[in-house]
Amino acid sequence: MRVEAMGKTRYTTKGKGSWGFNKETGRxxxxIYGGCGGNGNNFESKEDCDKRCMNHYPKK
Known part of the structure; x- marks a missing residue:
C-alpha cells in the first residue's frame, strides 16, 4: 500500500508489526506478521518478547 504523508511517499504492508526471538543474534x-499460521515466537511488543525469551537463551 502506498501512503503519502508530509510530502514523503512510504510503502506499507497489510501485515502487523510483531516481535520474535532470533536465536542467531540472541535478540x-x-x-511483519501477515496473520496466517504462526507459532509461539510471535509477540505484540519487544518488552513481551524480552520477558519471555531473554531468560531462556544466553546473549551472544
Missing amino acids: CEEF
Missing part, C-alpha cells in the same frame, strides 16, 4: 527482533 528480539521486529518483523
Whole structure:
C-alpha cells in the first residue's frame, strides 16, 4: 500500500508489526506478521518478547 504523508511517499504492508526471538543474534527482533499460521515466537511488543525469551537463551 502506498501512503503519502508530509510530502514523503512510504510503502506499507497489510501485515502487523510483531516481535520474535532470533536465536542467531540472541535478540528480539521486529518483523511483519501477515496473520496466517504462526507459532509461539510471535509477540505484540519487544518488552513481551524480552520477558519471555531473554531468560531462556544466553546473549551472544
